[in-house]
Amino acid sequence: MSAEKTVAAPAEAKAAATGSPLLEVSGLTKHFPVMGGFPFRRQIGAVQAVDDVTFSVAAGESLGLVGESGCGKSTTGRLITRLYEPTAGSIKYLGQDIAHASRKELAPIRSEIQMIFQDPYSSLNPRHTVGTIISGPMEINNINPPQGREARVKELLEIVGLNPEHYNRFPHEFSGGQRQRIGVARALALNPKLIVADEPVSALDVSIQAQVVNLLQELQRELGIAFVFIAHDLSIVRHFSQRVAVMYLGKVVEIADRDSLYGAPRHPYTHALLSAAPDADPDNVSVERIRLTGDVPSPLNPPSGCRFRTRCWKAQDKCATEEPPLIQLSGSAEGHLTACHFPEDGAKAAALVPAAREAEKTDTAEADQA
Structure with missing residues (x-):
């Protein structure tokens, strides 16, 4: 894999030279129109799937996106890869805004931003063999490796831990974990600088999840690939990502580096998510479990002000009239941004969160082994 290490260097060098992130998302918005009426159909509303999302990803970094189902994580990932057309906002890749770029303008960038799908x-x-599936991106982009496409596919199969002899097999001959490895190999076929991984392990057994996550971590270290890692499993996100963004109903409500967010969560929603994570220690009976009441509001008609206020135990009148800005609060670590009028005491919240405490134990054990 030493030859592959040089592939990521141009992106890293360019990002370092310009002082800008590899990926910079600003005000990203996606509203899906809802049509109705008879006899003439017209737009009668819009599903506000993603609304004014802002974050950045440095070269070689992993950003985790977490939140409940339907919060806009997957839509955000598909916007970044331009599988969806944004309603508003910018998506800057190495300083170039690709949010509304034409198909011709996107062509040279497609190979550098790839996606690993959930299922x-x-x-x-x-109907296609593994060889055809993995070599497909090379054929579409008219890329001919020096050693030939078949040799490159077999090399990729080895990189993801599969036998090169599987080249002529069909997907139904593989297990779920092996199929996901094939998906990883396909994403690597064009030597990408950024991979959007959309819940890449949620459909797999726990033991297989660990194998795939460890594979992605190894690839990140070896090839210098940046990741946007979408998941709802907080323990996996903490294990894989350097920074974490928490989404609720299309909005980023908190973003921080991993240790700061898990060690001192400030937003009530983040606190509730972390408190719901199972604790491996049965003796921890004093853990406060925060049970959110009600359902997630419809993105067709989200609440005014703070979108989380209808389920928040700290909500006051101000929350209904003023949308809280995503800012760094007093007492938060550098770069720890929270959108809340009445934030949690980070230290107190961390003391009540089993996931943070368990993660501390894991990190300590790993450090001792090292």
Whole structure:
């Protein structure tokens, strides 16, 4: 894999030279129109899937996106890869805004931004062999490796831990974990600088999840690839990501480096998510479990002001009239941004969160082993 290490260097060098992130998302918005009416159809509303999302990803960094189902994580990932057309906002890749770029303008960038899809069963064409699936991106982009496409595919199969002899097999001959490895190999085929991983392990067994996550971590270290890692499993996100953004109903409500967010959460929603994580220690009976009442509001008609206020135990009148800005609060670590009028005491919240405490134990054990 030493030859692969040089592939990421141009992106890292360019980002370092300009002092800008590899990926910079600002005010990203996606509203899906809702049509109705008879006899003439017209737009009667809009699903506000993603609304004014802002974050950045440095070269070689991993940013985790977490939140409940339907909060806009996957839509954000598809916007970054331009599988969806943004309603508003900018997506700057190495300083170039690709949010509304034409198909021709996107062509040279497509190979540098790839995606790993959530379902390893539906994301692979059952009529194609593994060789055809992985070499497909090379054929579409007219890329001919010096050693030939077949040799490159077999090399990629080895990189993701599969046998090169699997080249002529079909997807139905593989397990779920093996299929996801094929999806990873396909994403690596064009030597990307950024991979959007959309819940890449949620459909897999726990033991297989660990194998795939460890594989992605190894690839990140070896090849210098940046990741936007979308998941709802907080323990996996903490294990894989250097920074974490928490989304609720299309908005980023908190973003910080991993240790700061898990060690001192400031937003009530983040606190509730972390408190819901199972604790491996059965003796911890004093853990406060925060149970959110009600359902997530409809993105067709989100609440005014703070979108989380309808389920928040700290909500006051101000929360209904003023939308809280995403800012660094007093007492927060550098770069720890929170959108809340009445934030949690980070130290107190961390003391009540089993996930943070368990993560501390894991990190300590790993450090001792090292």
